[in-house]
Amino acid sequence: MADTSVTSYKVWDVPVRLFHWINFLSVLTLIAFGLVIYNGGALGLSNEGKALMKTLHVWAGYVFAVNLAIRLVWAFMGNAHARWSAILPGGRGYGAALRAYIRGDGTAWLGHNPLGRLAVTAMLLALIGQAVTGLVLAGTDIYYPPFGGMIAEWIAADGVDPSSLVPYGPKELLDAAAYQDMRAFRKPYIEVHEWLFFTLLGLITLHIAAVVMAEIRHGGTLVSAMFTGRKHYDRTPEDKAEGALAPSFDLGAS
Numbered sequence: 093m094a095d096t097s098v099t100s101y102k103v104w105d106v107p108v109r110l111f112h113w114i115n116f117l118s119v120l121t122l123i124a125f126g127l128v129i130y131n132g133g134a135l136g137l138s139n140e141g142k143a144l145m146k147t148l149h150v151w152a153g154y155v156f157a158v159n160l161a162i163r164l165v166w167a168f169m170g171n172a173h174a175r176w177s178a179i180l181p182g183g184r185g186y187g188a189a190l191r192a193y194i195r196g197d198g199t200a201w202l203g204h205n206p207l208g209r210l211a212v213t214a215m216l217l218a219l220i221g222q223a224v225t226g227l228v229l230a231g232t233d234i235y236y237p238p239f240g241g242m243i244a245e246w247i248a249a250d251g252v253d254p255s256s257l258v259p260y261g262p263k264e265l266l267d268a269a270a271y272q273d274m275r276a277f278r279k280p281y282i283e284v285h286e287w288l289f290f291t292l293l294g295l296i297t298l299h300i301a302a303v304v305m306a307e308i309r310h311g312g313t314l315v316s317a318m319f320t321g322r323k324h325y326d327r328t329p330e331d332k333a334e335g336a337l338a339p340s341f342d343l344g345a346s
């Protein structure tokens with residue numbers, strides 16, 4: 093008779109689960125405010141409305157950026173499945189494991205499966221890019237930290253207190269040439285911020301579709317594991333590496 097016993101494994105530690113849901117909520121909020129800013133013209137937003145939307149977006153951005161920074165550090169300290177060695181693609185046997193997974197070999201994984209590593213790495217890169225470009229834009233657009241003080245000093249007219257500058261404020265307070273230079277400096281940041289926004293929309297859609305498909309195909313309680321931290325399998329997961337820091341890709345003789 094086939095062995096149908098199911099084993100419960102502890103996978104995602106508390107910091108990883110907290111990161112995931114804070115990231116989910118803050119990115120959702122950032123997308124909502126970002127879409128309003130992006131369509132500000134069509135929505136007929138006043139300058140005050142635009143400044144308010146940018147300010148709310150930036151506050152959500154701080155939550156998002158701090159949460160992301162903590163996660164990047166936790167990848168050096170967390171359990172075996174939280175670490176860079178379990179996130180980044182590569183390592184011994186990775187290529188073979190990826191090809192086998194894509195072929196639908198039916199393997200079960202506790203942490204990220206080989207294809208999931210590619211998606212998570214791409215998402216992390218896009219999120220880091222959004223955090224960096226967003227923090228620069230917070231300075232150029234509404235003079236908020238960490239760079240807002242420097243930007244305001246750069247563009248304030250002679251004799252004007254930089255801390256008195258407000259978004260969409262009177263042009264007379266600005267040094268016209270310095271303001272033009274600042275707008276030119278800002279341009280690549282807003283372009284990358286927009287481009288990464290659309291990239292992220294695609295990656296998030298893929299991520300959700302892949303999680304749902306993996307759950308339907310292979311079981312393993314992927315979705316509930318992000319709440320409980322545990323996955324349940326009726327077969328031995330490939331990366332079950334008790335006491336080891338880096339999950340193994342050793343697929344045996346196959």
Ligand code: HEM
Pocket residue numbers: 119122123125126127129130131146149150151152153154156157219222223224225226227229230231233234282285286289292
């Ligand atoms: C996943 C994270 C993020 C997403 C999806 C996102 C999305 C967007 C979108 C769609 C826009 C409108 C772009 C446009 O009008 O051309 C925008 C603008 C902006 N974002 Fe973000 N953002 C993110 C993170 C951040 C962070 C971390 C900050 C800063 C703390 C930030 C600061 C800004 C600012 C200041 C603007 C206004 C730029 C403008 O004038 O349009 N963003 N963001």
